[in-house]
Amino acid sequence: MIEINNIKKSYKTGSTELQVLKGVNMHVEPGELVSIMGSSGSGKSTLLNVLGLLDKYDSGSYLLNNVKMEGLSEKEAAFYRNRFLGFVFQSFNLLPFKTALENVALPLYYQKVDRKERLRKAEQYLERVGLLNWKDHYPNEMSGGQKQRVAIARSLITEPKVVLADEPTGALDSVTSEEIMALFKEVHASGMTMVVVTHENEIAAQTQRVIRLSDGLVKNQVPVL
């Protein structure tokens, strides 16, 4: 599903060039649940941004769902983000002035799905994460765990190829984290390919494979037993 070969990426800060990714190779099979670990500065955020088509890379190749992600225009990148990818963030990133239902429906808005159909589908996904009763509530009326469930529903509504989660439990207590991970595993069990970036071993241990990044390179890839 994801094939990355020798991806390099550097940032220019003033006169010095900072090489963040120094030739990353990795792949994710369809239906796999993998985690990416690494200390801060290891390049895992940058790698996730590249995977999420939010950032460009300098060299190497990136195949997503067997489509070459190279030299994309803003519009094309927006299209693939919308069709192929679902995002789950540490800070949820729900729009504060939209209800849970409208937040979940938002990605379909950018697919020009009509409002009625959008909201109908959003109800389905809210039910799947167990929050149908909360559909008319605004994010500031919900707990962190609930917000993350809404965000997960939003990431799934477009039926993406891959869900990318960036520290999805980073802002949650351990009990809620467990609930979210249980939901992730449930989604994974239904056949979804998922990549979770985390620095918590307990979270990584619940995935099938851990990709460890260090200093811009993949240090090792360990299957979790």
Place this chain on the structure above:
Amino acid sequence: MFDRDKWQEIWFSIKKHKLRTFLTALGVWWGIFMLIFLMGAGKGLDNGINRLFGSVAKNSVFFSSWKTTKPYDGYRAGRYISLDMDDIEAVKNQLGHKIDDISPRLDVWSAKISRNGVNYDLRVKGELPVILNIDAIEGFEGRFLNELDVKNRRKVAILGKHTAEKMFEDIPLDSVVGQYLNIKGAEFKIAGIFRSTIREMNQAKEAEEEVFIPLTTAQQLTNRGSRIHRFACTINKDHDIYAVEDEILALLKERHHVAPDDKRGVRSDNLAEEFAEIQGLLTGINLLTWIVGIGSLMAGVIGVGNIMLIVVKERTREIGIRKALGATPREIISMILLESVSITTVAGYLGLLSGTGIIALFNFALGDGGLEFYANPQVTPGVVLGSLFILIIAGFLSGLVPAKQAAQVDPVVALKDE
């Protein structure tokens, strides 16, 4: 465009920052209000000036004669030139195709007018019926001069309304027609009353003091043969007023052996010149009005633009989220543009309404009379359409820079957790 989600978001954004939006809208409101108000007020000045001129033909030129200042063609300087009906015929024959009307006049000097033994000091003028086409007058009671009056040298008089009121204050105006008065010892029957079309009171009163009698009657009364004092010409609109004026002057000078460069022997006054001067002034005021109006509108629009820049800054994270979820730059741009166009259009429309309202109120308060140079301020449809057009363009322009900024938001930066 008519997408519920989009409008909902705009509504939310406006609602969230009520004061800020209000102040921004106030700028645009004031701009359009000023523009409309100034234009309406300017139109009042325009109307006032026009009223001052009444129905006087604005293409008229007046010719008269006086003393020569230069010797010419064997004649000495200081000779008095007299115009007569032969001059009128000559002008008609040679330049008739370039003029619409020609109206000679003979002033009856020191005409003693009396009724029932009371004397009045009034200006009596020998005229032809055609004066009605040139001067700012119209019939009020009875009839005006006609060709038979002129042909038969009838002793009839047409009184100005003011004179009629003064001389016949003991009887109602409508029974003045048919009465008699004495001019230079001869009895004249009053055939009609005229009034001025100038709507400025003092000027109108002055014009309505005159008494018209047939030109031929005046010539006989003063023993002056076919002599005239002056004549007025209206120039055909297909011809240049100044050129025809010069041609007529040249013709008259030639007929009376006046040096071509003598400015006093035969002279002319051009109403068009005077009118053009005032028109020029009005155009200047109009231009100033647009500059000031558009200036204050621009200030309002720049205000909207500034606020939208702040809005974009504040909504950076939201824009980042939208981009991550698949919003194209175009969709982001249209979102911001729609918001700025909405604010400017609504605020501007209210400005338009209040400006028009104030002008209407002004007009109502001034009533029919108005002031000397001022009457009926009004907002013309052209001004309304023009400012609506400016409004939409302005809203669009004010949103353009912020929208571009929004489209360039980098989701990586926008979504960074601090």
